[in-house]
Each structure stands twice: as C-alpha cells, then as structure tokens.
Amino acid sequence: MASVLSISNISKSYGSIKALQNVSFEVPEGSVFGILGPNGSGKTTLLGTALDVLKADSGTYSWFENMQPDEARRQLGALLETPNFYHYLSAIDNLQIAAAIKHRGMDDRLRVLEQVNLLERKDSKFQTFSLGMKQRLAIASALLGSPRILVLDEPTNGLDPAGIAEIRELIKALNSQGITVIMASHLLDEVEKVCTHVAILKKGTLLVSGDVNDVLHSEDIIEVQSEDMALLNRVITGMAGITNVRQANSMLLLSCQKNIQAQHVNQFCIDNGIVLSHLLLKKKSLETKFMELTNG
Amino acid sequence: MKDLLSVEWLKIKSYRTFWILIGCFIVLLPLWNYEISKGIINFTKGAGANLLGGAYSFPGVWGNVGFWGSVFVLFLSMLIIIITTNEFTFRTHRQNVIDGWSRLQFYHAKVLMVVLFSVLATIYYIIIGACFGMSNLGTFGDIFSAPEQFGYFFLISLDYMGFAMLLALLLRRSGLSMGLFLVYTIILEAILQHSLNYITSSKAGNYLPLQASDELLPFPLTEMMRNMMHAQQSSLSSYVYVTIGWCLVYYFAGRMMMLKRDW
Numbered sequence: 001m002a003s004v005l006s007i008s009n010i011s012k013s014y015g016s017i018k019a020l021q022n023v024s025f026e027v028p029e030g031s032v033f034g035i036l037g038p039n040g041s042g043k044t045t046l047l048g049t050a051l052d053v054l055k056a057d058s059g060t061y062s063w064f065e066n067m068q069p070d071e072a073r074r075q076l077g078a079l080l081e082t083p084n085f086y087h088y089l090s091a092i093d094n095l096q097i098a099a100a101i102k103h104r105g106m107d108d109r110l111r112v113l114e115q116v117n118l119l120e121r122k123d124s125k126f127q128t129f130s131l132g133m134k135q136r137l138a139i140a141s142a143l144l145g146s147p148r149i150l151v152l153d154e155p156t157n158g159l160d161p162a163g164i165a166e167i168r169e170l171i172k173a174l175n176s177q178g179i180t181v182i183m184a185s186h187l188l189d190e191v192e193k194v195c196t197h198v199a200i201l202k203k204g205t206l207l208v209s210g211d212v213n214d215v216l217h218s219e220d221i222i223e224v225q226s227e228d229m230a231l232l233n234r235v236i237t238g239m240a241g242i243t244n245v246r247q248a249n250s251m252l253l254l255s256c257q258k259n260i261q262a263q264h265v266n267q268f269c270i271d272n273g274i275v276l277s278h279l280l281l282k283k284k285s286l287e288t289k290f291m292e293l294t295n296g
Numbered sequence: 297m298k299d300l301l302s303v304e305w306l307k308i309k310s311y312r313t314f315w316i317l318i319g320c321f322i323v324l325l326p327l328w329n330y331e332i333s334k335g336i337i338n339f340t341k342g343a344g345a346n347l348l349g350g351a352y353s354f355p356g357v358w359g360n361v362g363f364w365g366s367v368f369v370l371f372l373s374m375l376i377i378i379i380t381t382n383e384f385t386f387r388t389h390r391q392n393v394i395d396g397w398s399r400l401q402f403y404h405a406k407v408l409m410v411v412l413f414s415v416l417a418t419i420y421y422i423i424i425g426a427c428f429g430m431s432n433l434g435t436f437g438d439i440f441s442a443p444e445q446f447g448y449f450f451l452i453s454l455d456y457m458g459f460a461m462l463l464a465l466l467l468r469r470s471g472l473s474m475g476l477f478l479v480y481t482i483i484l485e486a487i488l489q490h491s492l493n494y495i496t497s498s499k500a501g502n503y504l505p506l507q508a509s510d511e512l513l514p515f516p517l518t519e520m521m522r523n524m525m526h527a528q529q530s531s532l533s534s535y536v537y538v539t540i541g542w543c544l545v546y547y548f549a550g551r552m553m554m555l556k557r558d559w
Contacts, residue, residue, distance in 0.1 A: 053393055102395050
C-alpha cells in the first residue's frame with residue numbers, strides 16, 4: 001500500500017526537553033492511523049511538525065510521496081490541538097476563510113456544517129459556541145472540500161458521549177469512502193475502536209507502530225492445574241492454538257491465539273484423559289497492555 | 297497578491313474594532329484640521345493670532361494636514377497591531393498555515409495590508425489636503441504643485457505601520473505590543489533622539505526608526521519658525537533614504553522571524 005505520510009528520523013527539543021527523538025513511521029493510504037500516547041508524549045508536536053507550524057531540529061517528512069508541502073496541506077483537512085477560529089466571526093464566515101485558503105468552493109460549507117450538526121448555528125459567532133461546538137466546527141472545517149486525508153488531534157476533546165460516538169461513526173464512515181484518517185489520542189479505547197494502525201509514543205520516542213491488531217493484541221492467559229502436572233504440560237503443549245506454556249507456582253499459564261477459549265482447553269484435556277482441577281481465564285485488559293507499553 | 301488580500305478582507309470585513317478605528321481616522325482627521333483652520337483649536341493663542349490656521353492654502357496645507365495625519369496614523373498602527381496579534385491570540389496564524397498557506401504567504405498577506413493601508417491613507421490625505429487647499433483660494437492645478445509631500449506621507453504611514461507590525465509579530469500579545477508601541481513612539485524615542493543628539497553633538501538621533509520619517513513632515517510651527525529665521529533648509533533626501541532603509545529592516549526582520557520561529 002502506498003504511504004500518504006512518511007515521517008523519518010524527526011527530532012525536536014524545547015530547551016532541555018526532548019519532545020521527539022528520531023521518530024519514523026509511515027502512514028498507509030486508506031488506514032485510520034492512531035498516534036497514541038500519554039499526555040506530553042509528543043503527539044501534537046509530531047503532527048505540528050508535519051503540518052509546518054513547528055520546525056523539527058532534524059529529520060524530514062513528506063506527504064503523498066514528496067508533494068510540495070503547501071500544496072499537500074491544501075489536500076488535507078487538519079485539526080491541531082485546539083479549534084482555531086476568529087472569535088468575532090460566525091461559523092459560516094470562519095469556514096469561508098478556510099475554504100478560500102484551501103482554494104475550495106464556498107458551496108461546500110453548508111454540507112460540512114450539516115455533517116457535524118451545526119447547520120442551525122451557522123450564523124452564530126464563534127465566541128458564543130460551547131467547547132463541543134467549537135470542536136465540531138473544527139472538524140467541519142477539516143472536512144471542507146472532501147480532503148484525501150484527515151489529520152485530527154484529539155478529535156473528541158470536549159464532546160459529550162453522544163458527540164464522541166457520532167464523531168467515531170463519522171471517522172469510520174469517511175474511512176470507508178477511502179479517506180485516510182490520522183488521529184492523535186491519549187484514549188486507548190478510542191484508538192482501539194476506530195484505528196486500523198497505531199503508533200505509540202512515549203516521552204518523544206516511538207515505542208512501536210504497526211497494525212492495531214498486532215500492536216494492541218490483548219492476549220488472554222488461561223491458568224490450568226491438574227493432579228499430574230507433567231502429563232498436563234506434555235499434552236497441552238501439543239494443543240493447536242497454544243502459543244506458549246509457562247509454569248508458575250503450581251499452575252501452567254497458557255498463552256493462546258484469539259480463537260482459543262477456556263472451554264476449548266477443557267474439552268481438549270478431557271479428550272486426552274486429563275481432568276482439570278483448576279481452569280481460569282485471565283483477561284489482560286488493553287489498559288494493562290498500554291501501561292506496560294508506556295511504562296515499561 | 298489578490299488572493300492574499302481577499303482573505304485578509306474576509307477576516308476584517310465584519311470586525312467591529314476595525315471599522316471603529318478606521319472611522320476614527322476618517323472622521324477625526326478632517327474635523328481636527330477644520331477646527332484648527334477655523335481657530336477653534338488654537339495652539340498659538342498666546343501669539344494673539346491663529347498661526348496654524350493660516351496654513352491651509354496651497355502648498356502649506358500639505359505640511360499642516362500631513363503632520364496631523366501622521367499623528368492620526370497612530371490609529372491605523374494600533375489597528376495593525378490588533379489584527380496581527382489577533383492571529384496569535386486566536387491561533388489562526390497556525391490554522392492559516394495548516395489550511396495551506398505557506399508561512400511566507402501568511403506574512404506577505406499582513407505586509408500587503410500595511411502597504412494597502414498606507415496607500416489608502418495617502419489617498420485620503422491628498423483628498424483632505426485638496427479640499428482645504430481648494431476652499432482657501434486654491435485651484436485644481438495647485439493640488440499637484442508639491443507631489444513629493446504625497447511620497448513623504450506614504451513613507452510616514454509605511455514606517456509607523458511597519459514598525460507596529462514588527463512589534464506585534466515579535467511580542468504576539470495585543471496589550472503588550474500596544475503599550476510598548478505607544479511608550480516608544482511618544483516617550484522613548486524622544487529620549488533616545490535627544491540623548492543621541494546631545495552625546496554625539498550631531499543629528500544622529502533624528503535617524504531613529506520613527507523619527508526619520510517624522511522629519512519629513514515636521515510640526516508646522518517649527519517649520520514656520522525655520523522659514524521666518526531663513527534657516528538653511530536642510531535636504532530631506534537623507535531622511536527619505538533612511539526611512540526606506542528602516543522599512544526594509546522591518547520587512548526582513550519580520551520575514552526571518554516568521555520563517556525561523558515555531559508557530
């Protein structure tokens with residue numbers, strides 16, 4: 001798959017604070033690419049660099065395989081950090097400025113306002129908007145002219161639960177139309193629900209990036225015990241779908257593929273003449289996984 | 297260029313502060329000059345006459361209206377500070393770039409505003425000067441008897457507004473930029489100018505950023521006194537060159553800042 005954004009070896013410091021250290025990754029076309037990391041991990045700095053509002057100390061980035069950067073930015077819709085609009089102008093007038101800079105038609109403004117449910121407030125001044133409405137307007141502005149890529153920094157900031165769900169659905173719907181979405185988030189749950197790919201940042205360093213199922217795969221552990229542990233160990237190691245067997249105290253800890261559940265293990269043991277005295281499925285939560293990744 | 301200015305126009309066309317300050321300039325400048333010409337405002341009452349009021353015929357009208365106009369250019373400079381720092385306050389400077397302007401385009405849009413305001417202010421100055429001159433026994437042909445004055449007024453406007461914009465780009469905060477701008481123009485530059493002249497026993501202080509252009513259209517009474525004493529009329533060309541020099545300094549300093557700094 002062609003990559004729409006390629007980041008290579010970007011580093012950036014604020015005084016003694018290293019905001020980004022040699023970060024490199026590629027965003028494949030058509031993906032929903034999540035940049036995940038705790039607060040202060042460098043997500044916004046990274047996006048700001050790729051959008052030319054911040055200057056990297058070293059490293060390069062390129063959009064659409066070396067398209068001229070100003071031209072590339074007109075092809076994408078981006079929301080960085082906060083909704084940035086002229087407070088004294090109405091929603092529709094603010095969008096007019098964005099559309100003029102992007103060289104887009106003015107007739108698109110009503111469509112995008114409708115898409116984020118702001119149509120009836122189109123003539124209200126930006127300064128009268130609630131936080132959630134400001135965020136919606138920023139998303140509307142990003143949607144102007146049907147961009148090929150959306151860059152959304154914490155897109156659900158300030159939205160109520162219904163609004164969050166709406167934006168998630170919107171992102172999925174846009175992605176299904178072929179639009180690549182790059183979103184930064186500190187909400188693991190959000191990334192897991194909508195992203196196909198993920199890069200995890202911690203203190204400016206890229207920990208891991210790739211397919212979301214590989215990176216955030218939450219492996220379950222099944223604990224088993226029986227009278228003859230040696231036999232159990234021998235038999236269970238041969239079971240299809242078991243990827244790892246470890247002995248801990250008087251138990252065996254089984255790592256298994258997604259399709260293997262506790263009842264399959266039980267059935268397998270019975271079929272092989274073993275009666276289990278203990279069988280427990282230990283779910284490893286995504287949060288635990290995230291904490292492991294970012295604290296490890 | 298037209299694209300950049302049309303976006304700037306979208307930003308200010310429904311901005312109340314813009315219209316109020318422009319309105320102040322448009323209404324107060326002729327009103328102020330009218331009151332002086334009629335002796336309603338009279339700075340020379342002690343002399344038993346209205347000396348300034350007499351200077352509203354051609355060609356003296358250009359120096360008179362020009363001096364007061366250069367004072368009123370402060371309104372426009374403040375406007376430049378406000379619309380520039382607004383971008384930083386609302387973080388729309390970032391959004392303009394995110395939406396597809398280059399940093400230089402953003403900067404040039406603002407520079408063009410300064411140039412455009414200077415051109416429009418100069419045109420307005422010519423209209424007002426012409427009106428006063430014509431109503432004081434002048435003819436239409438007299439309007440163009442001293443065209444260098446139009447250039448001086450343009451340079452003063454460019455100098456003040458360019459300086460104001462550089463300050464706004466540097467400080468990014470509205471109150472601070474405005475405060476420092478007024479402190480510098482009203483007090484600090486006078487202190488610097490006179491100290492420099494005193495220490496170096498020369499006119500070096502006259503070449504400070506805003507003073508250089510002030511020299512082009514001095515306070516009318518000073519000018520009158522000089523004429524009465526038949527003092528040597530010093531050439532203004534050095535002030536013209538220095539003013540242009542300062543404007544170039546503002547442009548390149550601003551440009552470097554916009555390209556290098558984080559937004």
